[in-house]
Amino acid sequence: MKYISISNNQAVSLDSIPELPYEEFLESNVGMLTDSPERHCVNYFGFWTGVYSSGGPVEDQYEENKNRKEYSENVKLICCIADDKTHQIYVSSATVAPEVVYESFTARNHNFEKYEREMHETFGIQYNNHPWLKPVRYSHDRAGKAETIENYPFFGANSHELHEVGVGPIHAGIIEPGHFRFICNGEQIMHLEIQLGYQHRGIEQLFLQKKKLAELTTLAENIAGDTTVGHTIAFVNLWESLCGYRPGRSLHFSRTLALELERIAIHTGDMSAVCADIGYQLGNSVYGRLRTPIINFLQEWGGNRLAKGLIRAGRTNFPFSRKLGARLASILDEFELDFNEMTSKFFKLPSALSRLEKTGVVTYGQVLEIGTVGMAARMSGLNRDIRSSHPFNLFGEGFTHEPVIKHHGDVYARVRLRRDEIHQSIGYIRKMIADIPEFTEVAGVKLNPQRNMFILSLVEGWRGEICHCAITDNEGSLGLYKIKDPSFHNWMALAQAVRNNGISDFPICNKSFNLSYCGHDL
């Protein structure tokens, strides 16, 4: 067998992942994606093999890792291809030596572009025929310390006719940092290169340094504050499966409910932001204020507007009561009334529509080539939604999810997608709160991770697919924790979207995607 086939949140022994010679590894994984839009790479990463076989405490391994120049360790690569039709994930591996030059996956399929750049940055692996082997995030543990974030090798125009515009890392509003370098012909954008890494906090390293479950959960909550629920669910689902624990229905219920509330809140806020960027004050104010009752409800439920502290592995501090259900029903009734009124006005307004339609187009071919996920795939007719393809929590159990798909790939498609997903999520929540499961406290839950395991957890957050992978060592501690936010792929879609648009339309294109910087930089 060239791979092991697993389902979402299924823990398997690390040794059961087939190891292939690199050539075969490449052929197998690239081959699986050829002419198969239902398949894409959900994660592809590496780790120093010696670090895990030594068996010492992870702190020592960290020291070892830091001084790894003295060791000539190999890098083990693990590639995970998700198949949306079979609902399975195909995992295979290979071992490489950093000093050897390898053929790149990217030369054959651009889905792997970011992953190989990350591997090049972290381990110094050299690739043949990779079109764009640039640093990804200037991580603290990168192989090439000589390369610094101030000296990023931007693609240059070198032209008398074209000019370049640099924006950031600090932007005009209250948003996270990143650098955008435009090459323009007059007002028209020819090319945009996005340089990230400013937000790098070493979070994957901290997952190995921290030992207590409370610390790990807090880390997961802080991966991206706008997707607190999405990332925390990915972590707790993973952790419970890793410990062989099956949560009761009430935990699945509260996670699914919180996830859909987060989707409604952020989508509404983004519609407000799009209105702000086209100078539509009424929409900006109304959608902006409509986000508040939703996040305030999260506070009524869990004491925090962004749901920090709400989700815990194996238990919850905040059981969802019938009283909360009744309260949420009345909040949604009021929300929907005002949301619908505002939306019917907004989507009929010619001056608004003319700014949204045909702005920032990304085609089906492009999103397939980039390998975008979530909203940034569904906007262009590519059906990628973990809720239906690799269901988790209540999805696939309580109800089957039918993804919202748009086809034009422009700002308008992304705004309509948000509108429809808000309606869809409200529908799901109404259905859920009609049947609130009784919460029963399970006493004495012991969560001890199994040893030498590999596990992968997928969650469809509001941006799209969140993927967390973990490997445990022979003491049951985390030996590796890999996080992939949907933004990791989707930033390239933004870079493609703005081509041939006026540079003044950049803000609205950017807001229509609303990608994460910290989720990318980790």
Add this chain to the structure above:
Amino acid sequence: MFENIKIWWHQGKQYIPDVTNAKLPGIFRGRPVITRSGVDEAALVELCPTGAITRNPVCIDLGKCTFCGECAFRFPEKISFTSDYKLSANVREHLVVKEGDDKGIVVEPSKVRKGVRSLFGQSLKLRQVSAGGDNSCELELNACNNVQFDMSRFGIDFVASPRHADGVVITGPITANMAGPLEICYNAVPDPKIVILVGTDAISGGIFADSPALDRDFLTKYPVDLYVPGNPAHPLTFINGVLDMLKKQ
């Protein structure tokens, strides 16, 4: 036109008239209160994910606390979180809540730097810098200027350029990759200027405190005028903190 007026009318009154006394809906984990009752203190200290709890006497450092509330769930007789959102202080040590204390946290008027009130009391323009922030404090700072919290009414605004600003508002644990840009931004703000740290990550590093990817030298070089705790800081915590610093009520 009539449709617009109808929409407008249907929103009702959204703004919070008195931001200093507004009550928050439902439960909100604000300022904790610690009783003197005896509990297994070692277990209590061990419980905290960010090491915010210390012993002899039992204290919670709100500059390190993520307000997860875990301690209050495990030891309800010892710790409870009130809905008091006035958590900002201008002296770092004042963020430490001791057992038996039930005083509010205040901005110490005598410690407000000279010139801050006289120069910025009527108008304060701030430049926000996210230095590894996870976008939660950023979302809440944006919310400060929505139609509900409407901070602009006090003459407090966020501006696009540091040249137009009277100070910087920092979120996030300050990553090594952002340390340079942050300092450039700070240096571009004309003197006199203030620094406000918003959120647990900015104040102490939070859960990231021992990350190898941070560079918090900035904070040893420059004075901090206001600490605004929270994970994320609630808009009312920020607004009240700044108003207290400027003494605008």
